[in-house]
Amino acid sequence: MPDRIVTIDGPxxxxxxxxxxxxxxxLGWRFLDSGALYRACAHLAVKHNLDPxxxxxxxxxxxxxxxxxxxxxxxxEAKVLLNSEDISFEIRTADCAQMASRIAVSxxxxxxxxxxxxEYYHPPGLVADGRDMGSVVFxxxxxxxxxxxxxxxxxxRKFKQLKNKDISLKYDKIYKEIENRDLRDSTRSHAPLTxxxxxxxxxxxxxxxxxxxxxVLEGVYSNINAFESEAQ
Ligand code: DC
Numbered sequence: 001m002p003d004r005i006v007t008i009d010g011p012x013x014x015x016x017x018x019x020x021x022x023x024x025x026x027l028g029w030r031f032l033d034s035g036a037l038y039r040a041c042a043h044l045a046v047k048h049n050l051d052p053x054x055x056x057x058x059x060x061x062x063x064x065x066x067x068x069x070x071x072x073x074x075x076x077e078a079k080v081l082l083n084s085e086d087i088s089f090e091i092r093t094a095d096c097a098q099m100a101s102r103i104a105v106s107x108x109x110x111x112x113x114x115x116x117x118x119e120y121y122h123p124p125g126l127v128a129d130g131r132d133m134g135s136v137v138f139x140x141x142x143x144x145x146x147x148x149x150x151x152x153x154x155x156x157r158k159f160k161q162l163k164n165k166d167i168s169l170k171y172d173k174i175y176k177e178i179e180n181r182d183l184r185d186s187t188r189s190h191a192p193l194t195x196x197x198x199x200x201x202x203x204x205x206x207x208x209x210x211x212x213x214x215x216v217l218e219g220v221y222s223n224i225n226a227f228e229s230e231a232q
Contacts, residue, residue: 002142002227004029004125006220007133010147011185011193012097012178013154015204015212019147020129021071021078022213023220027127032120033069034130034137035100036080037113039091040067042099043082052099055106062112092162094169094177101181104131107190131185134196143223144199145216153205154178 006023008016017033024031041058044050044065050057064083072078080088090096103109110132117137120126128137134144149157155175162169186193195201200219204212 003140005138005141006127006143007141008129008145013157014147014149016129016147020127024071024127029125031071032128036069038100038104040082042096052103055108059112101184105188131193132191136191144196146195146199146201149205
């Protein structure tokens with residue numbers, strides 16, 4: 001029996017965060033932004049002056065690590081809390097993204113975060129976005145989605161997002177930053193970014209948010225119907 005989970009994987013700027021949050025709100029399910037979890041670890045490393053290439057140092061701090069990703073509501077922005085501290089702004093910088101991608105190469109870190117991610121599931125269901133949600137963390141998910149888009153489109157989206165958050169960066173730098181992360185995230189040996197088997201693949205390059213959401217929702221509702229009849 002599959003779990004009542006929808007996974008949404010994809011590279012930076014593919015739209016998985018936006019679609020994941022909207023989907024979670026629509027379904028009334030919990031939302032896990034696993035990228036924010038890796039970013040929170042990067043934030044911890046900076047805050048405590050830890051060498052990001054020595055995973056044991058970061059893992060030591062995970063004992064009292066309380067993480068929460070709250071999706072955007074109709075009037076509120078999405079929030080990320082680490083031990084009740086609002087780190088939503090700090091973790092969105094390009095430096096934090098790079099550090100998160102560097103830390104995420106470590107098998108030890110990924111194993112330490114596995115349980116935190118799996119414990120995020122609560123009835124009635126979970127929408128989880130990231131790089132290895134469908135392939136490793138929730139292989140038994142009811143439905144798997146993989147969003148993608150051209151590097152140029154993704155870089156433009158990130159440029160706009162960061163500008164809206166008052167984080168100033170040149171477009172060329174964002175393009176390079178995403179290119180670097182794509183390469184590192186998809187070639188690492190543990191849980192690389194990949195299209196999970198059986199995933200609904202959507203290229204969002206020429207689609208707007210509503211069009212992507214509708215495509216994903218159609219797939220989700222037909223999976224939920226099949227899921228409910230199997231459960232009876
Ligand atoms: O989704 P994001 O851009 O916020 O993720 C930041 C980095 O965290 C990403 O470049 C790689 C890492 N990450 C990961 O390795 N596995 C995940 N499931 C999510 C993120």
